[in-house]
Amino acid sequence: MEKALENTKELLLSHQFYQQQALTVARQLLGALLVRRSPAGMTVGKIVETEAYGGPEDKACHAWKGMTERTRIMFGPGGYAYVYFIYGMYHCFNIVTGSEGDGQAVLIRAIEPLAGLEIMSARRNTDKLTNLCSGPGKLCQALAITRADNGVDLCSDQLQLLSGEAVSDSQVIQTPRKNVDYAAGAKLFPWRFIIKGSPFVS
DNA sequence: GCGGAGATTTCC
DNA sequence: GAAATCTCCGCG
Numbered sequence: 001m002e003k004a005l006e007n008t009k010e011l012l013l014s015h016q017f018y019q020q021q022a023l024t025v026a027r028q029l030l031g032a033l034l035v036r037r038s039p040a041g042m043t044v045g046k047i048v049e050t051e052a053y054g055g056p057e058d059k060a061c062h063a064w065k066g067m068t069e070r071t072r073i074m075f076g077p078g079g080y081a082y083v084y085f086i087y088g089m090y091h092c093f094n095i096v097t098g099s100e101g102d103g104q105a106v107l108i109r110a111i112e113p114l115a116g117l118e119i120m121s122a123r124r125n126t127d128k129l130t131n132l133c134s135g136p137g138k139l140c141q142a143l144a145i146t147r148a149d150n151g152v153d154l155c156s157d158q159l160q161l162l163s164g165e166a167v168s169d170s171q172v173i174q175t176p177r178k179n180v181d182y183a184a185g186a187k188l189f190p191w192r193f194i195i196k197g198s199p200f201v202s
Numbered sequence: 203g204c205g206g207a208g209a210t211t212t213c214c
Numbered sequence: 215g216a217a218a219t220c221t222c223c224g225c226g
Contacts, residue, residue, distance in 0.1 A: 089211080089219060
């Protein structure tokens, strides 16, 4: 794995890619590789579950009420990390998409662990592969993503995404997003994308 | 300032 | 099914 990731420049997803609409990016990110480099070592996973957030109709989006200090990064151009703290104990990792001023993002909900498994296991305190990164809070813990990563450029070394094997439409399931019941009309938007049959989804 | 609620996870 | 636990945000 480490060897395969030595020369990845041409696989690195560009700022131009992230500046598409959140829905498009959420679908396209399925199968992409999330690469995390930290002092403890490199951890890598394949994205198997995403959710799109954004637009004037989407009450579930943090940016819906306008820009605040927390959501400031969401209103910048796509290609940067938006990390927030939730329920007093967990972090969620998002990818800012669209153009400056849009206020949209894609939540990474689950990845399939591919490299750095020992590091992830130690951070998560479990050996069970399907429990390492099968949820937004879990994968942040496994990859040691915290608010210190808010605003990080996704073309930088510490955190980046590489295009992976193409995922065809027949392998993709779309469903409503999780835990957004409070969001009136937006709660039924089918903006959650899953790789069909993956045991690593949340 | 205060209080409510949240893109969750875990354990009883 | 509820607790853990803390920041953000709206209201005054």
